[in-house]
Amino acid sequence: MKVVALLLLSAALLAAGCSSRAAGSREDATGAGPDRVKGTAGGPRQIAARTRRAVVQVADEVRGATGEHARSLSALAARPPGLGNRGLSGGNGAFTRFIDHGSRQSRWIDGALGGVSTLTGVASETTEADMQWALLRMTGPRLQAAMLGALLLATWVDFLQLADAVLRQCPAYSVERLFVELRRVQGRMEPTLTALASLDAERVEAAATAMPELMGQLTREFGSIQEGARVAMERREQLLTAMQFMEMLTLVSALKMSLPRLPPAAPASLGVGLVMGSGGVMVGSRVVVSAEWVEAMRRLVQAGVISVPVVSAAVRIHGGQVLMAQASGDLPPGVRDALGDGPEVRAMHETGRAGAGMSEAPRHHVLPREHREWFEQRGFTGAMDIDQFCVRLEAAQHQAIHGGGNWRLGRTWPGEWNRMIMEALREAEAEAGRKLTRNNILNIVAERMKFYDVPMSFTPGRRR
Amino acid sequence: MTGGRSWQGDWKARLCERVRERGYDSLTAFAEARPAIPLVELAEELGRDDIAGVQVLSGLLAEAEQRKQVTRFVRDVLVRQLSLTLPDGWPVVMDDESRFQVAKALGCWSADTPDTHKDRVRQARAALRATPPPPGWRPLGPDDELLRTLLPDEEA
Numbered sequence A: 001m002k003v004v005a006l007l008l009l010s011a012a013l014l015a016a017g018c019s020s021r022a023a024g025s026r027e028d029a030t031g032a033g034p035d036r037v038k039g040t041a042g043g044p045r046q047i048a049a050r051t052r053r054a055v056v057q058v059a060d061e062v063r064g065a066t067g068e069h070a071r072s073l074s075a076l077a078a079r080p081p082g083l084g085n086r087g088l089s090g091g092n093g094a095f096t097r098f099i100d101h102g103s104r105q106s107r108w109i110d111g112a113l114g115g116v117s118t119l120t121g122v123a124s125e126t127t128e129a130d131m132q133w134a135l136l137r138m139t140g141p142r143l144q145a146a147m148l149g150a151l152l153l154a155t156w157v158d159f160l161q162l163a164d165a166v167l168r169q170c171p172a173y174s175v176e177r178l179f180v181e182l183r184r185v186q187g188r189m190e191p192t193l194t195a196l197a198s199l200d201a202e203r204v205e206a207a208a209t210a211m212p213e214l215m216g217q218l219t220r221e222f223g224s225i226q227e228g229a230r231v232a233m234e235r236r237e238q239l240l241t242a243m244q245f246m247e248m249l250t251l252v253s254a255l256k257m258s259l260p261r262l263p264p265a266a267p268a269s270l271g272v273g274l275v276m277g278s279g280g281v282m283v284g285s286r287v288v289v290s291a292e293w294v295e296a297m298r299r300l301v302q303a304g305v306i307s308v309p310v311v312s313a314a315v316r317i318h319g320g321q322v323l324m325a326q327a328s329g330d331l332p333p334g335v336r337d338a339l340g341d342g343p344e345v346r347a348m349h350e351t352g353r354a355g356a357g358m359s360e361a362p363r364h365h366v367l368p369r370e371h372r373e374w375f376e377q378r379g380f381t382g383a384m385d386i387d388q389f390c391v392r393l394e395a396a397q398h399q400a401i402h403g404g405g406n407w408r409l410g411r412t413w414p415g416e417w418n419r420m421i422m423e424a425l426r427e428a429e430a431e432a433g434r435k436l437t438r439n440n441i442l443n444i445v446a447e448r449m450k451f452y453d454v455p456m457s458f459t460p461g462r463r464r
Numbered sequence B: 001m002t003g004g005r006s007w008q009g010d011w012k013a014r015l016c017e018r019v020r021e022r023g024y025d026s027l028t029a030f031a032e033a034r035p036a037i038p039l040v041e042l043a044e045e046l047g048r049d050d051i052a053g054v055q056v057l058s059g060l061l062a063e064a065e066q067r068k069q070v071t072r073f074v075r076d077v078l079v080r081q082l083s084l085t086l087p088d089g090w091p092v093v094m095d096d097e098s099r100f101q102v103a104k105a106l107g108c109w110s111a112d113t114p115d116t117h118k119d120r121v122r123q124a125r126a127a128l129r130a131t132p133p134p135p136g137w138r139p140l141g142p143d144d145e146l147l148r149t150l151l152p153d154e155e156a
Helices: A011-017 A023-031 A034-040 A044-078 A096-125 A129-169 A175-197 A201-236 A242-251 A291-302 A308-318 A333-338 A343-357 A369-376 A395-402 A415-432 A438-451 B011-021 B027-032 B039-046 B053-067 B070-085 B096-112 B115-130 B145-150
Strands: A274-277 A280-283 A286-290 A363-365 A390-392
Touching: A044 A096, A044 A129, A044 A291, A096 A129, A096 A175, A096 A438, A129 A175, A129 A201, A129 A308, A129 A438, A175 A201, A201 A308, A274 A333, A280 A291, A286 A291, A286 A308, A291 A308, A308 A333, A415 A438, A415 B096, A415 B115, A438 B039, A438 B053, A438 B096, B011 B027, B011 B039, B011 B053, B027 B039, B027 B053, B039 B053, B039 B070, B053 B070, B070 B096, B070 B115, B070 B145, B096 B115, B115 B145
Parallel strands: none
Antiparallel strands: A274 A280, A280 A286, A363 A390
16 A cells, blocks of 8 residues: 555646746746835736736636546546446446536536636726726625635546446445445535535635535545455455556546545654745655645735635645645645735735625615616616625715705715715716717716715625 | 725714814815815825714715705716826826716715705716716816806806
8 A cells, every 4th residue: 555655636637727828927926025006006906907917817718627526527427338337437327416516517617617707808998997906806706615615526536437437447335335436426526516516705705615525525435436346355365456446547547536535654844844946836756736736826915816725725725735734724824925825815804895894784685686687777787786896894884975954965875875876877977968888877876886985895795 | 095994983073073173163165175175085184994984975065965055066076086097187098998887986076965965966878978077187176167057057
């Protein structure tokens, strides 16, 4: 078992998930240290443009990886069964459901990435810097869900490849047992996948935080199937020796090696930590995520697009540190710094998401629901649906806005905001003599939000 | 002006206090000393993080009602809106973008006008469409001549 003792990730996953292939991002990746991102270089517009490129870069990488996984799934489905009708495509179609499960994941990931494209597209045409930021931040939950969903999809594809190999090469392994095992693995992944697919910021983050532990469980499941296959082979004294079989399994060319290898009897040493090196985040001499990826992440973390816990989880998973019981789940300080973590970022994250109990504050549609159709006719659909444009306001803020006393404020939230914004939009449209474009509307809304001091930070609300 | 702090606490008291601190006995006097400055900028001067533009608007309206100068107030709101949206004055070239900026300014003006004056503002807008102001027009206060013909005082 010593051969599989190395805590290794194959280069395949890294190429799919982490490395930067976007040559165009090179120029701004090299020149931008943390200070520059914090605002000393360029105006908010240039920083927003760099953030947008980072979003696009990460989305493209995830898209590339999921595309590859989808092709692996098709290949598995199309591969004719082997001897004794064994293989994922054989067995009277009993295993087809597992392949379908993978395809369903790849579909929602594509959908999430589609939303990211829409939002970055709109952001690129938006002149209001604050609105541009707000739109880029809206990509966050989608991007994070897609990143982590792609990791789980890679893992699932690995399980399917393993199952296919076991079915074909290891007739002593019971088909029923393998079926039960795959169903159990699917069940383990299910809650996390559901949370990710919801694209809800808080659920995605909770799922992300728990993901290293899940990956640890999956690693043990993977190891247990491998071990079971080896034992079955030994008992039957099959043609291949057990050792040869294990080697063959690890050589299955399509295996993504998304999971770290089970450590030898001794638990993984905490001393083998992640460090920030010149090439990226490293374990020993091995790069687990590239410097370009770290740079993109740093930018996104500092812009408030993605959160530190999510990036930390991704790095730990890539680093194979899913078996270590790190109570805090924290990365070493050097790596955290490189990823843009810091008190300011944490504070921003808190205010943006849940600061001062704001996560409990009721959500209000900025674009009034009663006029949903009007907005739909002007392009507010899909990722730009008016339900995506909600803000959280404290009850106290409401009462304050309701005013009273001898100053008849004449503006009450949300009723009066609705009336005001619709009047501004409709009268502007009448004045322009044509339908307002989606960007026109965002431009007016951004100006009015500033006028009312409504925080330009959107969270999805519920459709009613 | 991005944290929503403007609505915490007693914002009216805060607004009055800031005006007095700056040596004015009314918000109107404070605003008159800063003609054609957008309301968001007045708000920023009074409290960078805790006064909203619409609160200044609301305070100015309350004072205008007491002084029976609402029409003048409505003209002043347009002046400040135009300086925000069209800082270089009325567009010289009416392309799609400048037409939108004009539309935005006038749309917001209507929305900020009290119900008592909405009809008159609508008529004023129609007059502006029929006879556009000269390119570069940039009213510097509520007593601008063109504005006073568009929306003459009634209260006097």
